[in-house]
Amino acid sequence: xxxxxxxxxxxxxxxxxxxxxxxxxxxxxxxxxxxxxxxxxxxxxxxxxxxxxxxxxxxxxxxxxxxxxxxxxxxxxxxxxxxxxxxxxxxxxxxxxxxxxxxxxxxxxxxxxxxxxxxxxxxxxxxxxxxxxxxxxxxxxxxxxxxxxxxxxxxxxxxxxxxxxxxxxxxxxxxxxxxxxxxxxxxxxxxxxxxxxxxxxxxxxxxxxx
Numbered sequence: 001x002x003x004x005x006x007x008x009x010x011x012x013x014x015x016x017x018x019x020x021x022x023x024x025x026x027x028x029x030x031x032x033x034x035x036x037x038x039x040x041x042x043x044x045x046x047x048x049x050x051x052x053x054x055x056x057x058x059x060x061x062x063x064x065x066x067x068x069x070x071x072x073x074x075x076x077x078x079x080x081x082x083x084x085x086x087x088x089x090x091x092x093x094x095x096x097x098x099x100x101x102x103x104x105x106x107x108x109x110x111x112x113x114x115x116x117x118x119x120x121x122x123x124x125x126x127x128x129x130x131x132x133x134x135x136x137x138x139x140x141x142x143x144x145x146x147x148x149x150x151x152x153x154x155x156x157x158x159x160x161x162x163x164x165x166x167x168x169x170x171x172x173x174x175x176x177x178x179x180x181x182x183x184x185x186x187x188x189x190x191x192x193x194x195x196x197x198x199x200x201x202x203x204x205x206x207x208x209x210x
Contacts, residue, residue: 003196004028004060006050006087007069009036011159012102015189016067017043023193030059050083056090065196066091069102077132084136088143099140100196102188103152105181106130107137108173108207116155116173137205149201151192153183154209160184166191166208174209183209 003020007013008029014036020027021042029037034045048059050070060066068087072079084101091099106117106126116122117130140148154174166187167174175181183191191208195201 001064001196002026002028002062003065003067004030004063005067005069006030006048007071007102008045009033010069010071011185012153012157012188013067013069015185016069016102016192019186019189019193020196023197025193028059028063050086053086053089053093056086057093060090060096061094063094063096065098065100066096067100067102067192067196072129072132074129077128078135080129080132080136081139084139088139088146088148092145097147098196098199098202099146099148100192101136101140101148101150102192103137103150103205104130104133105152105155105157105173105207107134107171108152108169109171110173141205147202149195149199149203150205151188151195151201152205152207153188154207155181157183157185157188160186162186162190164190166210169207169209171205172207174207176210181209 003025005017008017009031017029028044030046030048032049037045107115110119137150173181
């Protein structure tokens, strides 16, 4: 498949690019600065900042899937909402079959009816980005004319080994038998590419963890 990855130089995005290339997909990696992407076999690097719908549509023209691993600036996390809206419009304009979004864990339930955001366990410094992810997910849910999938990671979304193991949930935070909620960027990438290759959650959110 022809896959465009926005945020291709970030923690999640770079692992998603690696996983796609490992499986033989044609990949376009997009970021503000693409120095680290250039020269990789099978990868085309393009520069964009997600500020203009027409430019996004130009970049993604002809793609089978667009992956958004965009990370907003720490001092303006709600930029994620505006970017999500522009991505939706661009995907429709370019007639790309699917948009897959790297999400956040804040809106996932830790108990029936209780999200991580509302639980009181989320450290204050993570609240702005968690709330922005929750709003961006709502924008996707209310969208029309785009086939989206939102993949929410575990509470601890961190560097780590590529084990090939993961479990999925729906709107619940995935935790292990010790109550720890964790997934490495590399194993999250496996889950995401699995979903691209064999769709099970079209126009839906699902969660990933160990």
